[in-house]
Amino acid sequence: MEALQDFDFSMVPPTWPICFLTGCSLASACLRHKAGEHLPADLTFGPAVYPTALSEDRCRWFKETRVMRGAWGFNTIFSDVKLRDSHTLRLALHDYLGSKGSYYRYHSGERLLSPEQQEWIVALFRSKGYEDHLSFDGYSDVYDFG
Numbered sequence: 265m266e267a268l269q270d271f272d273f274s275m276v277p278p279t280w281p282i283c284f285l286t287g288c289s290l291a292s293a294c295l296r297h298k299a300g301e302h303l304p305a306d307l308t309f310g311p312a313v314y315p316t317a318l319s320e321d322r323c324r325w326f327k328e329t330r331v332m333r334g335a336w337g338f339n340t341i342f343s344d345v346k347l348r349d350s351h352t353l354r355l356a357l358h359d360y361l362g363s364k365g366s367y368y369r370y371h372s373g374e375r376l377l378s379p380e381q382q383e384w385i386v387a388l389f390r391s392k393g394y395e396d397h398l399s400f401d402g403y404s405d406v407y408d409f410g
Contacts, residue, residue, distance in 0.1 A: 271298060271302055271407065272302070273299065273302045273303060273304050273307075275406070275407055275409070276299045276409065277409050278310070279311055280296075280299070280311065280409055281296060281311040281312055281313050281325060282296055282299045282300045282303065282310065282311065282312055282313065283296035283297040283299070283300050283312070283313040283323075283325065284297075284300045284312065284313075285297070285313065285315060285317075285318055285323070288318055288321075288323060289321050290321075290322075290323055290326050293328055293329055294323075294326050294327060294328070294329065295327045295328065295329040295330070295407060295408075295409065296313055296325060296326070296327050298329055313325045327409075329407065330407070330408040331405050331406065331407060331408065332378060332379055332405070332406060332407075332408040332410075333379060333403055333404075333405055334376025334377060334378065334403065334404050334405075334406050335376060335377045335382050335399075335400035335401075335402065335403050335404075336370055336371065336372070336373035336374075336375070336376055336377065336400060336401060336402050336404075337370075337371055337372075337373065337400050337401025337402050338357070338367075338370075338371050338400070338401070339401050340397055340399050340400060340401050341385070341386075341389060341397060341398060341399065341400060343397050344394065344396055344397050345389075345394065349392050349394075352392075353388065353389065353392065354367070356388055357385065357388070360381075360384065360385070360388075361381075373402060376404060376406060377400065378408070378410055382400065386398045
């Protein structure tokens with residue numbers, strides 16, 4: 265498993281609202297505020313949390329800084345799958361992940377599976393009677409922007 269990298273603004277999704285509010289008691293624990301603290305000097309425009317979001321020392325856009333163990337790749341989990349189940353399982357994954365294209369982005373590591381997605385996928389394989397090799401090809405600790 266890869267170790268968590270230092271925060272790098274390139275990790276922030278392009279449409280993700282960033283916070284610059286001062287005086288917020290939640291700022292030190294908020295991933296949106298952490299992103300604002302790491303804003304590159306050449307970035308001058310983008311989605312932001314407005315000051316009106318802060319009400320009675322609460323913010324509806326608060327996102328706790330959380331590190332998740334993301335996963336990618338399906339070779340290991342499919343390694344012992346019988347041919348008769350392979351097509352059905354792949355179709356179920358395509359449907360769950362949104363499309364065949366999304367499936368391949370998760371397979372290649374372009375996108376990481378959240379812990380909740382990993383649990384769903386493992387449960388799918390267990391429902392078909394598979395108990396061995398229920399892991400993914402790779403894992404990485406990343407900030408959870410989900």
